[in-house]
Amino acid sequence: MGKKLKKMKVKEEAKGLKGLGHSAKEFLYGMAGHDMTRFALKTRGSMEHLFILITMGDLLGIPILPPYYSLRLLPYVVPQISTWKRRMLREKDLTDALA
Amino acid sequence: MPIAEIFQKFPNRRYIEFGGKGGLGKTTFSAATAYWLAKQGHKVLVFSVDPQASLSDIFERDIFGKGAVEIMPNLFAQEIDADRHIHQYQEQIRQKIRDMYGLDKMPEEIESYIQAAAAEPAMEESAIFDAVVDIVVGAQFDYYIYDLVPLGHALYYLSMASIYDEWIGKVTSLREEMQEYSQVAALLERKKKTEEDEILAELQYIKGRINTSSGILTDRERTAFFFVVTPEEMIILDTQKAATLFAKYQVPISGYIVNRVIPAELAGENIPEYLRRRITMQADYLKQIDRTFGDEVLTRVPEFERDITGLEMIGRVAESLFGGQA
Numbered sequence: 001m002g003k004k005l006k007k008m009k010v011k012e013e014a015k016g017l018k019g020l021g022h023s024a025k026e027f028l029y030g031m032a033g034h035d036m037t038r039f040a041l042k043t044r045g046s047m048e049h050l051f052i053l054i055t056m057g058d059l060l061g062i063p064i065l066p067p068y069y070s071l072r073l074l075p076y077v078v079p080q081i082s083t084w085k086r087r088m089l090r091e092k093d094l095t096d097a098l099a
Numbered sequence: 100m101p102i103a104e105i106f107q108k109f110p111n112r113r114y115i116e117f118g119g120k121g122g123l124g125k126t127t128f129s130a131a132t133a134y135w136l137a138k139q140g141h142k143v144l145v146f147s148v149d150p151q152a153s154l155s156d157i158f159e160r161d162i163f164g165k166g167a168v169e170i171m172p173n174l175f176a177q178e179i180d181a182d183r184h185i186h187q188y189q190e191q192i193r194q195k196i197r198d199m200y201g202l203d204k205m206p207e208e209i210e211s212y213i214q215a216a217a218a219e220p221a222m223e224e225s226a227i228f229d230a231v232v233d234i235v236v237g238a239q240f241d242y243y244i245y246d247l248v249p250l251g252h253a254l255y256y257l258s259m260a261s262i263y264d265e266w267i268g269k270v271t272s273l274r275e276e277m278q279e280y281s282q283v284a285a286l287l288e289r290k291k292k293t294e295e296d297e298i299l300a301e302l303q304y305i306k307g308r309i310n311t312s313s314g315i316l317t318d319r320e321r322t323a324f325f326f327v328v329t330p331e332e333m334i335i336l337d338t339q340k341a342a343t344l345f346a347k348y349q350v351p352i353s354g355y356i357v358n359r360v361i362p363a364e365l366a367g368e369n370i371p372e373y374l375r376r377r378i379t380m381q382a383d384y385l386k387q388i389d390r391t392f393g394d395e396v397l398t399r400v401p402e403f404e405r406d407i408t409g410l411e412m413i414g415r416v417a418e419s420l421f422g423g424q425a
Binding site (some may be wrong): 071 | 189221224297
């Protein structure tokens with residue numbers, strides 16, 4: 001409540017995640033950092049989706065957690081997987097989902 | 100200084116790695132070092148993190164996927180069967196999902212995700228990465244020798260560790276902030292809150308696993324990393340580049356071992372021109388190596404008359420590596 005969110009900074013060095021690209025990273029972090037306050041309270045569902053996006057981003061072709069470890073998180077996001085995929089495919093782009 | 104001195108001077112460096120381009124002698128030296136340490140009375144495990152491991156070849160025994168196999172007193176070797184590890188893991192995940200949601204059958208979508216994930220190229224490497232954590236924290240052995248994959252993969256392996264650490268740190272703090280907002284919104288049912296705690300715990304667990312591995316590899320006090328080079332131009336150049344990169348990832352290099360040195364005294368005998376020229380060429384590169392790496396060059400090991408396979412040849416390499424002079 002009234003707590004300032006830290007802005008998540010994206011490290012400049014590619015450090016090996018060549019497939020990811022700067023803009024995608026910045027987008028993810030920007031989205032996470034800036035808009036959280038605004039929509040967090042009214043759309044907790046979106047945050048679940050955000051979490052899923054970040055941890056299971058391989059469904060969109062963005063490699064994030066090592067596959068071995070992201071698989072470990074699968075049981076926790078099972079209920080959300082079908083709804084999330086439908087939602088991601090329905091939205092025109094990600095920013096719409098968070099506007 | 101001779102490599103034997105590194106072990107004597109730094110007895111706490113219990114995690115040993117040999118790195119360098121493929122085919123230069125990493126597996127040979129891993130085996131030889133394991134042999135020497137075992138003969139000294141230490142309990143040693145040499146294990147391979149390469150999906151195409153060659154410890155079975157050099158020890159002339161099939162040790163693949165058989166856990167730690169005793170090759171000779173005190174000397175144990177292990178080749179991790181990544182595929183089996185992954186299959187067992189998949190089944191654990193399935194079982195957890197069945198338990199959590201009271202399902203008899205895996206939903207199709209989930210099942211196909213589980214199978215797709217296992218087929219990813221990085222899955223094998225990250226599975227081995229995880230298996231190694233269990234091995235090295237087991238504390239059953241006095242020494243652990245990582246027979247590392249060829250150079251490129253080793254760097255990927257290390258960069259993986261720091262990247263994932265970074266990402267998990269961010270995801271964890273994101274998750275924690277989400278938790279705060281959930282509480283603020285007061286929309287939380289008890290069940291969901293417990294679930295979030297569990298997810299946080301999982302993320303911390305993953306972070307812990309990754310930190311354990313990378314922590315060891317970058318700890319100068321506990322790790323000795325040896326680079327294997329041969330007296331060839333491209334190898335010297337590549338090794339220089341790699342050394343810079345390793346410094347960037349803060350992997351402490353304990354020294355360089357020069358392998359495949361044709362014995363210089365052969366030049367005094369009646370030898371073919373071809374061989375004489377190779378000896379001369381090597382002499383130049385050996386000087387270059389000494390110039391470039393200075394007193395970090397620990398030992399020179401000769402080219403043997405045959406392949407190094409079997410304990411007898413391994414013993415000879417050990418003698419050359421540890422008993423010989425720089």
